[in-house]
Amino acid sequence: VTETLAEIEKKEPQVDAFLTIDEAGAQAAAAQVDAKPIATDNLLAGMPIGIKDNLLTDGVTTTAASKMLANFKPVFDATVVEKLKAKDAIMIGKNNLDEFAMGSSTETSAFKKTKNPWNLDKVPGGSSGGSAAAVAAGEVVASLGTDTGGSIRQPAAFNGIVGIKPTYGRVSRWGAIAFASSLDQVGVFSRTVADNATVLQAISGHDEKDSTSADIPVPDFRAALDGNIKGMKIAVAKEYMAEGVAPGVKAQIETAIDTLRSLGATVDEVSLPNSKYAVQIYYIIASSEASSNLSRFDGIRYGYRSPEAKTLEDVYVKSRSEGFGHEVKRRIMLGTFALSSGFYDAYFKKAGQVRTLVIRDFEKVFADYDLVVGPTTPTTAFDLGRKVTDPVTMYMNDILTIPANMAGLPAMSVPAGLVDGLPVGLQIIGKAFDEEAVYRVGYAFE
Ligand code: GLN
Numbered sequence: 001v002t003e004t005l006a007e008i009e010k011k012e013p014q015v016d017a018f019l020t021i022d023e024a025g026a027q028a029a030a031a032q033v034d035a036k037p038i039a040t041d042n043l044l045a046g047m048p049i050g051i052k053d054n055l056l057t058d059g060v061t062t063t064a065a066s067k068m069l070a071n072f073k074p075v076f077d078a079t080v081v082e083k084l085k086a087k088d089a090i091m092i093g094k095n096n097l098d099e100f101a102m103g104s105s106t107e108t109s110a111f112k113k114t115k116n117p118w119n120l121d122k123v124p125g126g127s128s129g130g131s132a133a134a135v136a137a138g139e140v141v142a143s144l145g146t147d148t149g150g151s152i153r154q155p156a157a158f159n160g161i162v163g164i165k166p167t168y169g170r171v172s173r174w175g176a177i178a179f180a181s182s183l184d185q186v187g188v189f190s191r192t193v194a195d196n197a198t199v200l201q202a203i204s205g206h207d208e209k210d211s212t213s214a215d216i217p218v219p220d221f222r223a224a225l226d227g228n229i230k231g232m233k234i235a236v237a238k239e240y241m242a243e244g245v246a247p248g249v250k251a252q253i254e255t256a257i258d259t260l261r262s263l264g265a266t267v268d269e270v271s272l273p274n275s276k277y278a279v280q281i282y283y284i285i286a287s288s289e290a291s292s293n294l295s296r297f298d299g300i301r302y303g304y305r306s307p308e309a310k311t312l313e314d315v316y317v318k319s320r321s322e323g324f325g326h327e328v329k330r331r332i333m334l335g336t337f338a339l340s341s342g343f344y345d346a347y348f349k350k351a352g353q354v355r356t357l358v359i360r361d362f363e364k365v366f367a368d369y370d371l372v373v374g375p376t377t378p379t380t381a382f383d384l385g386r387k388v389t390d391p392v393t394m395y396m397n398d399i400l401t402i403p404a405n406m407a408g409l410p411a412m413s414v415p416a417g418l419v420d421g422l423p424v425g426l427q428i429i430g431k432a433f434d435e436e437a438v439y440r441v442g443y444a445f446e
Helices: 002-015 023-035 079-086 129-136 153-158 193-203 247-260 272-295 312-325 326-339 346-369 391-396 402-407 437-445
Strands: 019-023 050-053 092-097 142-147 160-166 185-192 235-236 267-271 372-376 412-417 422-430
Touching: 002 019, 002 023, 002 092, 002 272, 019 129, 023 092, 050 129, 079 142, 079 193, 092 129, 092 235, 129 142, 129 153, 129 185, 142 160, 142 193, 153 160, 153 412, 153 422, 160 193, 160 437, 193 437, 247 267, 247 372, 247 412, 247 422, 247 437, 272 326, 272 346, 272 391, 272 402, 312 437, 326 346, 346 372, 346 402, 346 412, 402 422, 412 437, 422 437
Parallel strands: 050 092, 050 142, 235 267, 235 372
Antiparallel strands: 019 092, 142 185, 160 185, 160 412, 372 422, 412 422
């Protein structure tokens, strides 16, 4: 922990991956671990971990990178944080993100811009950009993020590290500040697949506080890490290798596919024809759910209250107008519109129907295949400031990650080489609750 804090002090001025560093808390937790006998069967004991700042941490400021929650100190831990602490992992601090996890570059944070450690002029991706950059910069061994439309996998790809979004329901969302509840999942960043499996193991499992967490056994993920993928059936969706994917990225993924073949897997081309609608329906569904979830920030129960407010109406309107940033307001307006009585059938209902088609596409492919692979992102990390003023361009960046959220499937990004000095990610999508197959292939490949 001492070395981690020293490393953070050295690197933070360039990278800006943390919003809060809980030095005192981390030292105290480390002293407690030191006082116990060494637990040789617990790989997490003493492991320094970063936590995305939309996951509640007892007594430690949790902002969701919003002015709305700038001074919010939770009175309990998110289940994932509680589980890590129970394993004696050390929470080092809170990582920067796009405000309320809405974005793909971490630039919508109300507080700071995180830089990509590979090239400080590039974005770290988002929304979990701080969690990813902290691991890539060597500040922490692992970190937690959340993934609603790609927010773990895309930053993992941009930072050349491993990032998994588990199956919807594998990990409790209790204490994760809700963005879009039917899509949100907590997941793990790390430099290696083995570390990733170790941390996911600790945070997985049913939680009575989250009714959408699945009451099914959690397998031993590390047991899948034997390097053997002979006979596995892997599909490549032709829509994920189409135009729009940068030639350099495509070439790296083709090389990755050759590697998988040489390791003994069979790889065939398949079609996921409805994936092309995924971004459009995502922005209806996610924004609708966000507009409902964010109604709790009313200036009364949590966080920011406008000092100008004189009437009850003022408290709502002024607190929300001043407390939320542009992107969050855009989502609330989109969502409120899509849910309004005159437009509900045309937008929200229709989006739900198309979501079912996306799910069926995957079901068809998974009847014959173990996994789907492809690029995580169409390009490598882009320049800071380049897309943040152009929401549609920013939204299209998630075209390859959103389908797995729509279908609730586990998906991981693993490093697959460099293009012009910047990392490329190979995305591995599995069947529901089959993280083992995802890890098996990721481990054999890395
Ligand atoms: N970039 C997507 C968005 O802006 C996904 C974010 C996420 O997964 N939290 O909504």
